[in-house]
Amino acid sequence: MSLTTTAEMAGAAPGPAETDDVTIVVATRNRPDRLAATVPHHRAPVIIVDNGSERPIRVPGADVVRLDSNLGAAARNVGAERARTRYVAFADDDSYWEPGSLARAASLFRSHPRTALLAAEVRVGAGAYLDPVSAQMAAAPLGTPPGAAGPAILGFLACSVVVRRDAFLAAGGFRPRLFVYGEEALLAMDLAAAGWRLSYAPSLIVRHFPEPAGRNQRARHRIEARNRVLTALLRRPPAVVARTLAGALGSHPAALVDVARNLPWALRHRHPLPPAVEEALRRLN
Incomplete structure (x- = not known):
């Protein structure tokens, strides 16, 4: 994998941090x-990872x-x-953080040193309707531990979280083998198994x-099913x-064909969760 950087392109730059x-x-x-x-709405330093685009992407003011x-x-x-x-x-x-959110996130992390991940409320489309995942989180099925930054969660939408960088990297980040769709669960x-909130x-x-x-929904659902099984195996x-x-x-x-191809990898990397984390997942299911 080779990496190159640039900071020039026709188009709008991120807003003031x-x-x-x-x-x-x-x-x-x-x-x-x-x-x-979306980039003009960003209010912090920006790193854009061009994931093998057919034509290079250049964005002014971003790395x-x-x-x-x-x-x-x-x-x-x-990027992390x-x-x-x-x-x-x-x-x-296709997403951005509303003004003030990132500064508030930094303040929450400073006030809650045991917290590794904060999930935002997600508002979808021009109508800003509440994403169903956010509604589920707001229902707080796992409760709100004393002194926590908010209701406990064991899932999230990747485009709507802020993480403590060292905890994220120590946990291995997003696993390449899962690629996309449902990669957040593992x-x-x-993170929870490592003792983080x-x-x-x-x-x-x-x-x-x-x-x-408009994307290939059949292919997406197949990958999602594969990733659910691989995550369970792991x-x-x-x-x-x-x-x-x-x-x-x-x-x-x-999807089981895809699982079979990845079975040796999953078994090599299998590490059952601590009982408390497994019990919390059972409560969600």
């Missing part, structure tokens, strides 16, 4: 139009890292490794403008693995 404690990392591929719409190939979600790891701030906020090329488990912080707001459905008890396999077989049987 509201904090120097957070770096925004954006992974993108072949969507310069989406970047042009652009060009990858030779598409690493999927693991491209975010490259390159960042020099204590905290890293992730964004997609990281959430591993993950919290929903609705005072932080992310605006998300996803494209209308961390969950045999009974959960069996149920997850059965679910994949019933809904996306082709």
Whole structure:
């Protein structure tokens, strides 16, 4: 993998920084139009990881890292490794953090040293409707531990979290083998297993403008099913693995071919979760 950087391109630059404690990392591929719409809203130093785009992406005022190939979600790891701030906020090329959110996130981290991840409230589209994942987090099924930054969570949307950089990297970041779709679950488990808190912080707001459905949904659902099974194989008890396999077989049987290809890797890296984390996941299921 070779890396090159540049800081010039026709188009708008990020806005004035509201904090120097957070770096925004954006992974993108072949969507310069989406970047042009969202980058001007960023209010912190920006690292853009060009995930093997067919044509190089250049953004004024940002540190652009060009990858030779598409690493999927693991491209975010490259940006986090390159960042020099204590905290890293992730964004997609179709999302941005509302003003004040990143400064508040830095303040929350300073006040809650056991917290490794803060998940924002996500507002979708021009109508700014509440994302269903945010609604689930707001319901606080795991409660709010005393002294926590917000309700405890064991899942998140990658484009709407700020992480403590050293904890994120120590946990391994996003696993390249999972590529995309459902890659967040394993990281959430591993951060919790390492003793960190993950919290929903609705005072932080992310605006998300996803494209209308048009991507290959069949392929996406197959990858999601594969990743659910691989994540279970990596961390969950045999009974959960069996149920997850059965679910994949019933809904996306082709995903089991993908699981079989990755089975030796999953078994080599299997580390069951601590009982407290497993119990919390059972409460969510």
